[in-house]
Amino acid sequence: MNDDSTRGWFSGGGRDTSQLDLGQGQLVTPRREAQLATAERPVPVGHDTVQVDREMFASDRVPSPAVATGDRTPDPLADTGSVDVSGVRLRSVEQHLDEILGAVPQPAPIELAVLDAQGLLCAELVTSSRALPAFDQAGLDGYAVRSADTTTATVEVPTVLAVVGETTAGSAETTAIGPGLAQKVAVGAMLPAGADVVVPAAWTDQGLARVQVYAALAPGSYVRRIGDDVSPGDTAVQIGTPIGPAQISLLAAVGRERVAVRPRPRIAVLCAGDELVDVGATVGPGQQVDVNSYALAAAARDAGAEAYRGGILPNDRRRMVELIEGQSLRSDVVLIAGTFATGAPDVLQEALDELGGLSFTQVAMHPGPVHAFGTLGPTGVPVICVPGEPVAALVAFEVFVRPAIRLMLGKRQLFRRTVQAVSAQQLLSPLGYRQYLHGQVMRHPDGGYVVEPIGDGDQAMLARMARANCLIVVDEDVTEVSAGGLVTVMPMLLGG
């Protein structure tokens, strides 16, 4: 590990097999350990072919993500050449995320009907031109009276007032009472002029023609004054407030049918790969079903975007370029899943090269270190390329795309909440790579959380991913978390 000759993804030297296993996306489980024990472990290599090999590989393709994860020295400034092969730079998760977040557009606010604004952030300062309540009204059922008339009222010596009519909620009739008079009022009914208090029915004899009042009340008691809730000119909804049922209630009350909000970003979801066939098709030998355009569209919707599933890109450079360009004209973001780092010649890579402005990046993460990002066209529409392997694609979505969508939505909290959990098993992780493992997190009976990794970390395991409720995040500088040790966990609640 301290031997400089071990640097570089193409080097076979100096690595510890258990770490290599993780680098390859295989969590070391007892089964795997047993397997390795039966095999002779590789030992350090220090021969001269390393240099030759590097040039050979550099000349025709980028390093494969799988092999690249064997790299032990992710320092992008390292001078070994291992971090810049065929234009692929190794960078940290944060660097890549920063580039994406720095480039996503801020879609202009749009005005929507209040019900369609639900779940979005208010993009205007909504002030009320109305008072709420709009008029003085009874706060409960009782008798509207003049407080001055009841100052001596007690149970023993009730004040007796003449009842002049009754007002129900919704009555438009403006009424008035003079000294010695009371009016029967229902909750929400307009208070008659002259009255300044509502005596609860329970504090009277509830008479019809005359009423006995048993208590004196301070002026204003049980009266909802005009503007008590909102005065004209008051702010009803602030910029940046999420619009929920209570805000919709208030917006309607101040008379707003429409409101300006941060719109849902429109995301085109595409995938590329010669091996891909659509879900309904017969899957021939060597072929794979396109699951990414479905899964990523679902994840994008869950994150709050308007997702358009564009499906599988044609495996022809010219048509691929046209299609990506076309999508970039009608989307805020183009998201492409592709196995663009393995196999040669790679049509997607050629198409992206032709489109220009996109750079491939080796990100120090696992699964799926090969990413690409750039902007297209005069308005600089971001194009985010994530690995084509379905588990790696959804992990990349969590790490890079979901925060970008939330930023476009105007949310303050871009990232999922994380918790510290006790790992129920030993976890091994490649040095220099941030590893994301699917797991099941549960509350521990004694408090806190316990997390169990699901499967052996192989990226291809969709059924196992579907049983997960969290991602376990093992930092770059951690190579081992012992059973019982603390680890960072990101619960993946839908819609959360």
Next chain:
Amino acid sequence: MNDDSTRGWFSGGGRDTSQLDLGQGQLVTPRREAQLATAERPVPVGHDTVQVDREMFASDRVPSPAVATGDRTPDPLADTGSVDVSGVRLRSVEQHLDEILGAVPQPAPIELAVLDAQGLLCAELVTSSRALPAFDQAGLDGYAVRSADTTTATVEVPTVLAVVGETTAGSAETTAIGPGLAQKVAVGAMLPAGADVVVPAAWTDQGLARVQVYAALAPGSYVRRIGDDVSPGDTAVQIGTPIGPAQISLLAAVGRERVAVRPRPRIAVLCAGDELVDVGATVGPGQQVDVNSYALAAAARDAGAEAYRGGILPNDRRRMVELIEGQSLRSDVVLIAGTFATGAPDVLQEALDELGGLSFTQVAMHPGPVHAFGTLGPTGVPVICVPGEPVAALVAFEVFVRPAIRLMLGKRQLFRRTVQAVSAQQLLSPLGYRQYLHGQVMRHPDGGYVVEPIGDGDQAMLARMARANCLIVVDEDVTEVSAGGLVTVMPMLLGG
């Protein structure tokens, strides 16, 4: 409080003013306390008019919710008559909720395109007719070899194999290798027949014509075997599993374009009240904007329903009956907000009487104790009536309608999570009534939660409700929570 003569909503006797304030929906704040201090407090009343009053009120209307909250004896079996006035029974929140949950239909599963199934619960046992992976494939980039050929391989004495071709992912060509041969493979590429292991490129000299292998590997290493993830006949998605991006990924992988799910219940949202005008209209004297059909439709959507905002019911019994009947034919649930307990004659109440099968209920809760529930038509469509006062309507939605929607969706967790929080203020609550107060809950720097009630508890306060992030729940048997005391809090996260 122990005086039996104080029983009954219409009785003025034996109550403590601070509790009455809460009973009327007014939290006792310092301002309110000061107000009360200046007024002479009502004292117990024990005169004979109570009986007369009860009959008078019973003859023409149900008790108003506001006055009713003054009731101190919510026991529905109490023989004082106070719990059955004009057919209105006082019952616990649980009793009313149980009636609703017992009556809501279980909509039949529907088949949806997988992307439209997002967020819903799977209603079929999805088994795979395919194996995943569909074929033995390379788990990483390297060389497919026969493990038997490499048993003696070390760095010092590498095994040298002849490289016969290269396979990339998606290639449909089935190949084979014999003893002494190797094939260059990319991750995901079909494994050639005869090979049982993939040697990572890093453990070789990465030769093109001949390759030196530096390590022996156990059979199966770095090979994804057919069916490792899912075998034909395996369960892919269980009944009752929420469909998220990972499930959509798996469903697509096993070839499913459509899946049977529990559908979103269709809820018609109506409101009634002579005082109501639509949000765009000019609000005349005594009129109120219809905020409930908006706010409740938003809340129903947030809970997972398909909400249809029917708007304001015409204030005419015949047309109202027709409209409610019409909605019940095309909805799973009809939700009506109405101030149906105050004012006489009440058109909504008459309409519901004509429709039959609905009973008005006084629920021991605050705000908004007057509710109605019943079923309509041959299929027994539930009709839920909540109070028309907008704050009470949203509280009633939380307590009764959201759990019903979640039950129809098939969710296991019907209720929001609650937490215990330290109350930053004294809270007073009427005995026998479960009080729901809007509040702001925040994490305490020393751990746990602190909650602050918002406003003075007056139901009419929409702007204050819009600032809340939780409901504070004060149980029926609690009349006071001192500042610093623990109280139950229901955080109201959107979508949560």
